[in-house]
Amino acid sequence: MTTDVIEQDSHDEHHDDHKMKGIKRWLYTTNHKDIGTLYLWFAFIMLLTGGALAMVIRAELFQPGLQIVEPDFFNQLTTVHGLIMVFGAIMPAFTGFANWMIPMMVGAPDMALPRMNNWSFWILPFAFAILLSSFFMESGAPNFGWTFYAPLSTTYSNGSTAFFVFAVHIMGISSIMGAINIVVTIMNMRAPGMTYMKMPLFVWTFFITAYLLIAVMPVLAGVVTMLLTDTYFGTSFFNAAGGGDPVLFQHIFWFFGHPEVYIMILPAFGIVSTIIPAFARKKLFGYSSMVYATASIAILSFLVWAHHMFTTGMPLFGELFFMYCTMLIAVPTGVKVFNWVATMWRGSMSFETPMLFSIAFVILFTIGGFSGLMLALTPVDFQYHDTYFVVAHFHYVLVTGSLFSIYAGAYFWLPKWTGHMYNESLAKWHFWCSLISVNLLFFPMHFLGLAGMPRRIPDYALQFADFNKWVSIGGFAFGLSQLIFLAVVIKCIKGGEKAPAKPWDGAEGLEWTVASPAPYHTFSTPPKIED
């Protein structure tokens, strides 16, 4: 059966592989693998861009006092850093994974809507060109924080609001098109015999994430539209003078914003749930509980938004409601962590780089989850709110969580993508340098926050100087460590040990039944799924 498929594919490839040469191949491509590659490279470039901004932030915070940048420019740096990392790095990277892997994992020849797929990628660079171009304008880039609270982004805007709004609109349209494509592919293109509960967990998490995107990205589009009309057309959605309410902005924004954080972590769960069984050489523990846990997290994510707003003067009942709902999310998340640990339990584990990143993910994401629980507690949140404790929390879940899972997935599938094994020892260097520096970078932030250092301020009191120095050193080291990854990937594309169809002996899934590198067209004839 398996060999049949491979022969069929190489046969098809021989006839149908009409790819164009040069730049046109990438501009006009409707091939899911090409588009996946584009997304992944774009995300990596954005990661380096956003990272460069973070380096300037950390350089400024190396010492107390103002050294390098003006406070207003500092605000622009934190704002654009956040926007780029969320919308430019993490989300496109996951869409890249979805494009590359989902059709191969469900045995489909391509995504369901290949032309739309091309569009949804190619409008992204324009969105970020608009956003970044505002750095070079007189008024400067957005400086109101990536959460763009009104009235900072309306009444007190520096004039960049229109650029920001249109950039977000384009990013939103791109995400929505990508999500629609994922849902249609998964619903309609599965190979015969692949029932929903037989899909790899990776596919499940992207399926649920795509639904979240479809539900909340339009709300984001709505809220930025209101912002636009408030700023330029005299409406008063968020302006108290005209009968509006600035707190309403926070409600609508976080109604989008909280599901958004799960959009950035659920795919990570899927990647890690694919890798851990492969290197523990055991089946994933509790597959169906994983599916239900993912779905419950997605549903609960719509009921917790106001935990970002405990200090806005909500009545006690509201605070308690959102506190308990938030803590409830720890239950399905705990199920997941338990299942990953149980999968490793008594497995014959080996520690190749994808596994190292996955184990680091489980431990460090859990630390981020725990600090999230602390923030969920209304009484103590009044102390933590808007301090570096929050910064530490969301960097643990987004960097050592989402980003580490992206690295794990990239190493795991690089042999399938390039046809070569990556350089294992260089990859291990990348892992260990990243692991040590990322903790030096983010762990002391917990203490800084508890001691009262506010976030988004370019200066700080003297007693925070020592910790900030170490945090900055960790930051520079982490930034440089990511260049090792670039080196590994380039080396891997150029050459290296030839990868077999299935380089990891414990790996499961249809993607390993096709040759490495994956042929340009796979599964033109659907594979048969064994019971």
Place this chain on the structure above:
Amino acid sequence: MNKGDELQNTNDKDISANKQNSKVVKKLVLIVFGMFGFGFALVPLYDVFCDITGLNGKTSTTAATYNVEQVDTKRVVTVQFISRTAQGIPWKFEPMIREIKVHPGEVKIVKFYAKNESTRDIIGQAVPSVSPGLAAAYFQKIECFCFTQQPLKANEEVEMALQFYVDPELSEDIATITLSYTLYDVTGKVES
């Protein structure tokens, strides 16, 4: 089966797959537009929600009628007044009395002073907010300068009245109510 039939078959398959895809796409696009609309629907929903629950310290924008049967003389509630001017309105604006003690149900009149300190005519709008938020529904304004816009010529000054009472139904837990007014410049908005 000859080659032509096979081709016909694949074409049929493609067509039915396309149909199925567009069915799902249509539904999803509908959700997208629905959620876009939902974002805007949250605006009136929020107002209604705050109105019913009294969240967020929003007071009623219309005058209340006095219908208290008995003044609760056993309780005393402290009402504090705060004022601030929004960015860009060159007015002096402050309460003429900072704090007043009232029995629930008792009607009081307090005055606010405003002066246009600029050389142009400006229309101001005061927006009230009550803290704690849950007290907002029990702070009843019979007459308030915040119900209307206040035009002031250059250098003109005015004393503006607020007539209010505290509803005796106010929770026993609340002993102090703070009423804050923010004054906005709405000159441009009125003209347009």
